[in-house]
Amino acid sequence: MPGLAIVGAQWGDEGKGKVTDLLAERADVIIRFQGGNNAGHTIVRDGDVFKLHLIPSGILHPGKVCAVGNGVVIDPKVMTAELDGLRRRGVDVSGLRISANAHLIMPYHMMIDQAGEARLGKLQIGTTRRGIGPCYADKAARLGIRMQDLLDEKILKQKIYAAMEPKRQLLRPFEKEPVLDLHAMTEDYRTLGHRLEPYIADTQRIVWDALDAERLVVFEGAQGTLLDIDHGTYPFVTSSNPVAGEACVGTGVGPKDIGMVWGVAKAYVTRVGSGPFPTELHDDMADHMRSHGGEFGTTTGRARRCGWLDLVALRYAARVNGLTGLVVTKLDVLTGIEELSVAVRYLGPEGASFDDFPYHQSIVHKSVGDY
Incomplete structure (x- = not known):
């Protein structure tokens, strides 16, 4: 049976955790394939709210294998804290498996992340400052430390030294x-x-x-298509690939092993942090969506920017991911609104009109939805 990938079809926070949790009832293996603890999946079970950042959403289903793939970057302190929190609430975590090849977020990654955002000032990307980007940068530079390295003290020490040495200048403010x-x-x-x-x-x-x-096998993605480092609104993106193709790379399977790709999208759109947002609202409707939809980040607590449903971006996400299904969430948030707007194209500079998602980011920044 080919696997099923779950991806975000917008800018993240679409409700992927809930969808994965529902699918976990009949799945045997649930595996995360990218991102880190910058993700936040909220699941409600018998009135109890669980907020997961690293462990796959299927962990609340006993007897399931819940794996964290090689494409995920892991803060081991966050992972152990999340495990402890689940155990205290009576959750069986024996089904958890973590890839030996997954890379680790180290203290210096978080410091570099924080310092980098501070230097950018008003041009900040709006990262979660949890060291995700610097960790992926070390992975690409072949300076990364992996889960398996934790098991050999000599190798671990050598790799930490090798990773820190080129960063001495960046880390000087934190040297004490x-x-x-x-x-x-x-x-x-x-x-x-x-x-x-x-x-x-x-x-x-x-x-x-x-x-x-x-x-x-359910392949669980984090963030969303429009935050993809290659296919999103760069540079206002995450540091990994939340698109369906990464489900292969981030777990070690071939394309033929994934037979279904479900995109998850809200009935409206939200975005956290900086970056273009053609259908963004700045009025009472945005406040309604934010308050009724609980649009505050699971990971950061930041208020999310809100706007009308964007079909231009959604068509783009469908194509990039090769969606075979679409799950629409939070329809109830729009209950009672007499007239709903949906963007079917973009209006750009100098009267330009775009039916497809613009490839040039300066155009996206200057575009607004045509409803």
Whole structure:
């Protein structure tokens, strides 16, 4: 049975966690394929609210394998805290598996992220400042530290030193921070490695075996298509690829192993942070959407920007991901509104009109929806 990928068809926060949670009832394996703890999936179970940032949404279903793939970047402190929180609430976490090849967010990644945003001033991208981007940068530069490195103190120490050495200039403002001491950091992360060791596994093989046995595998994405580092509104994007193609790269399967791609979209649109938003509202309607839809970030608590449904962007997302299905969420938020608007094209500079999502970002910045 080919797998099913769940992706965000807008700028994130579409309700992917809820959809994945529903599918988990009949799935055998649920695997995250990109992003980090900048994601926030909220699930309500018997009146209890669970907010997950790293662990797949299927963890609330006993007997399921919930894996974190090689494409995810992991803050081991956040992972252990999330595990502890679930255990305290009586959740069985024995089904969790973490790819040995997943890269780790280190203290210096968060410091570089925070310093970088501060330097940009008014031009800030609006990152969550959790070190996601610098971690992916180290991965590309082949300076990354992976889950498996936590299990060997000598290798871990060598890799931390090699990763920090080129960053001395960037880290100078933080040089007196105790967490940047090489020996202390090695010991701290070695301890975290001991705690996470029972969950570290060959997640690629787990997914292969499930697919070969004709069991349902759900590939869970984070963020949304328009935040994709290659296909989104660059540079106001995340540092990974939330599109369906990454479900292969971030877990180690081939394209033929994914037979269905479901996009999740709200009946309106939201965005967090900076960047173009052609259908954004700045009136009482935006306040209505924000208050009735609870549009505040699960991870950051930031108020989300709100606007009318954007079919131009949605068509683009359908094409980029090769969607085979669309799940529309939060229709109830629009209950009682007498007239709904939907953007069918963009109006750009000098009277230009665009039926398709503009390839040039300066045009997107200057475009508004035509309803």
